[in-house]
Amino acid sequence: MKKFVDSYCNYLKKKGIIVSDEQLEICAYGLELIVSAILNIVILVMCSFVLHEERYILFYFLGFIPLRLFAGGYHADNHLNCCIIFAGIYVVSVFLRCIAEPPLVLCFIVVETLLILLLSPVESVNKQITSKRRRISRNRSIWILLANVVVCIVFLWVQPNNSYIEYYLISGFLASSTMIAGKIKLHFASRKKEGASL
Template sequence: MIQRISESIVNWQIKKNILTGDQRALYLYSYEVLLNQTINVFIAGLIAIVLNAPMPVFVFLVSYIPLRSYCGGYHARTNGGCTIVSAFLIVLVCLVERVLTGELTVILPPLCLAISGALIFLYAPAPDKNKPLDEVETIHYRKRSRIVWGIEAAIGVVFWCFGIRAGIVIAISHAILSLMLVYGVFKNKKVCD
C-alpha cells in the first residue's frame, strides 16, 4: 500500500514536471520512508494514548530513532513488518517502564547503559543487505553512533541520578537497540556465510 501511494505521488510529480524520470527511484524510496515513518509516529501516538504513557513513548522515540539511524541492526523485510516491530518495541518499553520499581530502578539503568554502550562500540554500525555500507560510511556511522550513544547515555545518567523516570526509558531503549544491533550483526553473518 505504501509503495502504491508513493508511486502515485511520484507519477503525479513527474506528470506535473516537478520531478524528472531519472529521479524516480530516489523519490519512490524517499516517499516510502516518509510514509512509513509517519505511520509509525501515528501508531506511537495511539499507543501513548491507549497506555496513558506519553513520556515513555516520547523519550523512547527521541532516544531510539537517532541512535538507530547510525547503529543499524535488524531490518524487517517489509514496511508492515517494520511497523509491527516498532509498535511492539514501544509497547514493551512502556510496560517495562511501568513495572520497574524498587531496587531494579537503581541497578538496571546503569547496567543497561553500560552493556548497550559496549555492544554499540563493538558492533555498530551493522549493515544490512538492504542497506549496505562502504568503508567510508562505516567509519562515519561508527563515529556518529558512539557520539549519539555518549550524549544520550549522559542524559540518561543525569535523569537517573535525579530520579527522573525518563532515565529508565533511555536505558531500556538503549538495551533494546543494542539487542536489535547484535541480532542484525549475527543475522548478516549467517547470510554472508
C-alpha cells in the first residue's frame, strides 16, 4: 500500500500539483490513512457478510470508531497488522454478542467507564499530542462514554436483548479495551527509549 501511495504522490509532484517535499510527505501520510481506513472498513463489511451479521455492522462502527478516535488505544506497527487486529476485534464482538445477556453488557459498560476515566486518551508511540489536544480528546471521549451509559440504561430498562444495541455497546467496550494494549505498548516504547539514551 505504501508503494502505491508513494508512486501516486510522486506522480502528483511531477504534474506540479504537489510542489514541495513537505507537501509530498503530508499528502502521502494522509492518503495512507485514508486507504488504510477504507481497507479496514471493506474487510469488516466482508467479514460481517461471511458471518451473516451484516445488518449489525453499522452499529458496530457507531460504537467503535468515535470512541477509538478520541480515547486512543493500540496502534499496530503496519497496515497489515492493523487490518488483522481490527478484523480480530470485530470477530470477538460477534462472539460476545452471542453470549451477551443484560448483566454482562452492564459489566462491559462499567469496565469501559473505568478505562476511559483512568486512561483516556492513549497516545500513539509515534505521534505525541499537545496538552490542549489531549484535553479535547479526553473531554470528547467522556461525552461519548456518557452517551454509551445512557444507551445502556435505556437498553437494560426498555429493550434488553436488542442485538443492534448490544453490538453498539460491545464495540464501545472493545474500543476502550484497546487502550490497555496501547498503554502497555507506550510504556515499553518509553522504557526502550530511556535504555537507548543511557
